[in-house]
Amino acid sequence: MMEATKKIDQLNPAALKLKGNSVFDSSTGKKIPLSELGGPFRAEFRAFPPETNTFANKVTQKDYKSPEFKSLRTHWAYAYGVQLILVEIDEVSGKVLAKEIITVGDLGKVLNKRAVETQQEGGAVMGVGYALSENFITEKGQSVTKTFGELGLPRANEAPEISNIIVEVPHPGGPLGLKGLAEAPSLATAPAITNAIYNATGVRIFDLPVNSNLLKK
Numbered sequence: 687m688m689e690a691t692k693k694i695d696q697l698n699p700a701a702l703k704l705k706g707n708s709v710f711d712s713s714t715g716k717k718i719p720l721s722e723l724g725g726p727f728r729a730e731f732r733a734f735p736p737e738t739n740t741f742a743n744k745v746t747q748k749d750y751k752s753p754e755f756k757s758l759r760t761h762w763a764y765a766y767g768v769q770l771i772l773v774e775i776d777e778v779s780g781k782v783l784a785k786e787i788i789t790v791g792d793l794g795k796v797l798n799k800r801a802v803e804t805q806q807e808g809g810a811v812m813g814v815g816y817a818l819s820e821n822f823i824t825e826k827g828q829s830v831t832k833t834f835g836e837l838g839l840p841r842a843n844e845a846p847e848i849s850n851i852i853v854e855v856p857h858p859g860g861p862l863g864l865k866g867l868a869e870a871p872s873l874a875t876a877p878a879i880t881n882a883i884y885n886a887t888g889v890r891i892f893d894l895p896v897n898s899n900l901l902k903k
Contacts, residue, residue: 696716697709697711697716697718698711698713698714700713701713701714705717707719707720707721708720709723731861731862733860733862733864735762735763735860736762736859737762738759738760738761738762739759739760740760741760762859762860763794763857763860763864763865763866764865765791765792765793765794765865765867765868766791766792766870767789767790767791767792767871767873767874768789768790768874769787769789769790769813769871769874769875770878771786771846771875771878771882772784772785772786772787772846772882773785773879773882773883773886775883775886775887781897782818782879782883783818783844783846784814784817784818784846784879785846785847786847786848786849787810787814787846787849788848788849789806789807789809789810789849789850789871789874790851790852790853791850791852791853791867791870791871792853792854792855792865793852793854793864793866793870794854794855794856794857794863794864794865794866795854795857795860795862795863795864795865797862797864799852802850802852803850803852805867805871806848806850807850808871809869809871809872809873809875810875811840811846812875813871813873813874813875813879814840814844814845814846814875815839815840816875816894816895817875817876817879817880817894817895818840818879818895818896819838819840819895820837820895821837821838821895822837879896880894880896883896
C-alpha cells in the first residue's frame with residue numbers, strides 16, 4: 687500500500703483522468719496502471735435521459751406523418767436485436783428442437799461484457815421455452831398449471847448452443863452511450879424459430895407452444 691501511495695503522490699489530483707486501464711496526469715503526461723495502485727476503486731456517474739411522453743389517447747392515420755406525433759417519444763432509447771436459429775424437426779412426430787442460436791444485440795455501449803453475454807444467453811433460452819414447450823393453462827382466471835414441471839420449462843440439457851454477437855452504437859442520451867438490454871434477447875427467439883420451421887417445412891405456425899399437432903399437414 688505504501689508503494690501505491692507514493693505513486694499517487696506523484697500525480698496532480700486536478701489533472702487526473704481515467705484513460706483505458708490507467709490513471710493519466712494530463713499536466714505531466716505520467717500514466718499509472720490501475721492494477722498498480724491497489725485497493726478497490728469506485729466511480730459514480732449521473733445520467734439524465736431525455737424526457738418522454740405517454741401514448742396519445744386517440745391516434746388517426748393522418749397523425750403518423752405530423753411533426754407533433756413524431757415528437758411523442760415513449761422511450762428515450764431502444765435496444766435492437768436479431769437472432770438466427772437452426773432447428774431440427776422430427777418428420778414423424780413433428781417435434782422441434784432448437785439446436786443452435788446466434789443472437790445479436792445492439793445495446794449502445796457495453797459496460798460489463800460477461801453480464802451482456804449471460805443476459806443474451808438467458809433470454810434466448812427463455813424464448814426457446816416460450817416457443818416450443820411452455821404452456822401455462824388457466825381456467826376462469828385460475829391457474830391450472832401448478833408447477834414448473836407441468837409448465838414445460840426447458841432443462842439445462844435442452845438448451846441450444848448459443849453464440850453472442852455484440853454491436854455497439856452509442857446513444858447520445860444514455861450514460862456512457864448506453865441503451866440497455868433487459869428482455870430484448872428473449873423477443874426474437876419465437877419468431878426466429880417459427881420462421882425456421884416455415885423455411886424447412888412450408889408450415890406457418892400461428893400458435894405457441896409448437897407441438898406435433900401444429901406441424902401435421
